[in-house]
Amino acid sequence: MVGGLRSEDGGERATLAGWVHRRRDLGGLLFVDLRDRSGLVQVSFGPEWTDAASLEVARGIGHEDVILVAGTIAVRPDGARNADMATGEVEFRAENVEILSDARTPEIPVYRAPEDELPAEELRLQHRVLDLRRFELQQNLMLRHRLVLETRNYMDRHGFIEVETPILTKATPEGARDYLVPSRVHKGEFYALPQSPQIYKQILMVAGFDRYFQIARCFRDEDLRADRQPEFTQIDVEASFVTVDDILEWIQGLMASLAAVAGIDAPLPFPRLTWNESMERYGSDRPDLRYDLEIEDWTAATADVDFGIIRSQVNAGGRVRGVRLAGGASLSRRQIEEIENRAKASGAPGLLWAKRSEEGTSGPLGKFLDPAHADAMGLAVGDLALVSAGPDRLTSPTLAVVRAAAAATAQLPIVREHAWLWVTDFPVFDEENGVLFASHHPFVMPHLDDIGLLDTDPISVRGTAYDLVYNGTEFGSGSLRMHDPELQRKVLRVLGLDDAQIEEKFGFLLSALSVGAPPHGGIALGMDRIVQRFTGSMSLRDVVAFPKTTAARALFEGAPTSVGEGELEALGLTLRSKGRTES
RNA sequence: GGGGCUGUAGCUCAGUCGGUUAGAGUGCCGGUCUGUCACACCGGAGGUCGCGAGUUCGAGUCUCGUCAGCCCCGCCA
Numbered sequence: 001m002v003g004g005l006r007s008e009d010g011g012e013r014a015t016l017a018g019w020v021h022r023r024r025d026l027g028g029l030l031f032v033d034l035r036d037r038s039g040l041v042q043v044s045f046g047p048e049w050t051d052a053a054s055l056e057v058a059r060g061i062g063h064e065d066v067i068l069v070a071g072t073i074a075v076r077p078d079g080a081r082n083a084d085m086a087t088g089e090v091e092f093r094a095e096n097v098e099i100l101s102d103a104r105t106p107e108i109p110v111y112r113a114p115e116d117e118l119p120a121e122e123l124r125l126q127h128r129v130l131d132l133r134r135f136e137l138q139q140n141l142m143l144r145h146r147l148v149l150e151t152r153n154y155m156d157r158h159g160f161i162e163v164e165t166p167i168l169t170k171a172t173p174e175g176a177r178d179y180l181v182p183s184r185v186h187k188g189e190f191y192a193l194p195q196s197p198q199i200y201k202q203i204l205m206v207a208g209f210d211r212y213f214q215i216a217r218c219f220r221d222e223d224l225r226a227d228r229q230p231e232f233t234q235i236d237v238e239a240s241f242v243t244v245d246d247i248l249e250w251i252q253g254l255m256a257s258l259a260a261v262a263g264i265d266a267p268l269p270f271p272r273l274t275w276n277e278s279m280e281r282y283g284s285d286r287p288d289l290r291y292d293l294e295i296e297d298w299t300a301a302t303a304d305v306d307f308g309i310i311r312s313q314v315n316a317g318g319r320v321r322g323v324r325l326a327g328g329a330s331l332s333r334r335q336i337e338e339i340e341n342r343a344k345a346s347g348a349p350g351l352l353w354a355k356r357s358e359e360g361t362s363g364p365l366g367k368f369l370d371p372a373h374a375d376a377m378g379l380a381v382g383d384l385a386l387v388s389a390g391p392d393r394l395t396s397p398t399l400a401v402v403r404a405a406a407a408a409t410a411q412l413p414i415v416r417e418h419a420w421l422w423v424t425d426f427p428v429f430d431e432e433n434g435v436l437f438a439s440h441h442p443f444v445m446p447h448l449d450d451i452g453l454l455d456t457d458p459i460s461v462r463g464t465a466y467d468l469v470y471n472g473t474e475f476g477s478g479s480l481r482m483h484d485p486e487l488q489r490k491v492l493r494v495l496g497l498d499d500a501q502i503e504e505k506f507g508f509l510l511s512a513l514s515v516g517a518p519p520h521g522g523i524a525l526g527m528d529r530i531v532q533r534f535t536g537s538m539s540l541r542d543v544v545a546f547p548k549t550t551a552a553r554a555l556f557e558g559a560p561t562s563v564g565e566g567e568l569e570a571l572g573l574t575l576r577s578k579g580r581t582e583s
Numbered sequence: 584g585g586g587g588c589u590g591u592a593g594c595u596c597a598g599u600c601g602g603u604u605a606g607a608g609u610g611c612c613g614g615u616c617u618g619u620c621a622c623a624c625c626g627g628a629g630g631u632c633g634c635g636a637g638u639u640c641g642a643g644u645c646u647c648g649u650c651a652g653c654c655c656c657g658c659c660a
Contacts, residue, residue, distance in 0.1 A: 023617095024619050025616085025622085027616035028616075028617030031618080033642085041621070042619085044618080044619090046617065047617080048617090063610085082621075084620085088620085091618095106594095107593060107594080109593090109609085111610095113621045116594090117595055117596085120590085120653090121652065121653065123594080123652095125652085176659050177659085198640095222658055225659090260602080345655085437660050438660060442660095550653065551651080555651095
């Protein structure tokens, strides 16, 4: 490993191998920066210590060639040391050299000068083998390895065993589209790739593997984003005879261990908020708590404000809520508009605001306020209130965006650089256009106190579900599960499934739950996302060795591809149309 | 499915109002050089301006379409 050479190693004979990162040919002397994944070291060739034949070979060395050099590690002469280089005290004096592999001129450079831009991502993905030689990607994948290793060690220390579950499986009940794999033996039938090992891990609980985990590959056939890949890796965990507290303690311990590997703070225990509190105070179920800014309820404070929008929304049962930016009155109209635009971009109908100065209050809402109102809202001179009036369903997401945008625009101070949070007691159900659906997945154990509400008011049934949030990103999500097949059946019925559908989709789970199922629960954590955040990468593509593009293509290996008639026929398939331009 | 941005030499980019020979840096090839580390210096090669139509006397530049990459919305319960 070349990157670890130091002056103490001076005088030692050695043989080094690696890639030619950079070369400097001075005529008589020739320098090569030799690279492997540990770093760089300067190899020097000169007539005084390199044999003549090797000197000739060295002249022909090109970028990215793989070479083998034998010689001595030498402390560099005075004035020739490089303080910017970890190995800058030493150099390797090559006595002879062998080119193990001749590289063609690389399509994209591995070496980059300090100011150089990265090549276009399209090219970096096409020539992934070269891009993966980049220092940053090597660091990312090495950290990823250490995090996976620490996960396995931690889970093992806590008595969990890793069990592999199938990749060729049955369509799972998550909401995403499945990747399907045609069966050759059973023509016309398909396997699905797992969106998660959810049902398998529950069945493992019934089978008695009371503490399970898996570094599990999952697949979802949905459109992609910077933080979404069609295949991704979860730390999947399930345990029997446990409480929510047991799981949260194990997992926050795991996160603290992983964070320590990455050199990130994770003080235990992580704070907890119920879903209701989180929505009330931050408008979001994954608030970014790096900065302090909370939503306030100003319905009472504005009860006698004679402003049409407010009165009509409150009369319709809505509330007046908003965030108060201390000193925010200094924001320009343009900055406020920017916040408003971001709120609108995420579906908000509009945003009201009020500034308070020595002269009084101003702004679309401000002009309807008198000093007493401003006092009641806690709005001091110099403050800015950003306000949304309406039903919580609309104002919460709006204010969540406003909160984030305002924090960015007003450059609110970061009060904690690493903000960990548990959000608990997610509702079991959600609804859109009058249709009820499972807000997490349909196996979440409802709170025992709320089971009576299943028939009367399902929307208010709280679940034993929790999310792990780091700096506003959801790292993972879990719950206790229903181990009583009758309760499970009931929830599925509430979701609108009839008995035939329940049998077809969940029969094997219900059957398993009927042979003696222990109470159990677990969580799934997004490994890629954790590595992304820990490395500070902008994209998941920088923490996955061979990622897909946003159109789900693999540019390096060139997938997907069309297949021949013969292969289709063996699978019992015919294509309706060929090629990408027909639909 | 929708919106936006980008596409010029191997790579990173510039290219004026539509104008006749499309440039720079780097890389590549050749040469000089014994302490460089973004080595320096001299010389050279390298272009389907993503692709296809259209407008025009004339298109890298304007219009339409299309492909690819990226970002966002929908979607991912």
